[in-house]
Amino acid sequence: MDLATKEIDGLMRLIGLTKEQEIDCGQCHAVIAEFAEQQLTGRSIPDGLKVVEDHLSIYAACREEYGYCRRQCGPWTTIDANIQKYSR
Numbered sequence: 127m128d129l130a131t132k133e134i135d136g137l138m139r140l141i142g143l144t145k146e147q148e149i150d151c152g153q154c155h156a157v158i159a160e161f162a163e164q165q166l167t168g169r170s171i172p173d174g175l176k177v178v179e180d181h182l183s184i185y186a187a188c189r190e191e192y193g194y195c196r197r198q199c200g201p202w203t204t205i206d207a208n209i210q211k212y213s214r
């Protein structure tokens with residue numbers, strides 16, 4: 127499934143996101159599945175979703191959630207690399 131830019135915008139509005147803003151875990155969980163799916167499609171992360179990337183770099187619990195989403199909808203091949211990327 128492709129997420130159109132319009133849908134991404136809607137998603138951002140849904141959780142009240144703007145750029146340069148940190149999100150909390152609730153907001154993170156609201157978009158984590160879509161975020162994982164974006165990565166699985168091999169497309170670059172939309173600017174609006176960069177905050178999710180930032181969040182994952184900080185919160186281990188959400189990295190686990192992200193990993194779970196990735197396992198649900200995609201192959202294992204790149205997940206470990208991504209988890210490591212988000213681990214500091």
Ligand SMILES: [Zn+2]
Pocket residue numbers: 150151152154181185187188
């Ligand atoms: Zn979180």
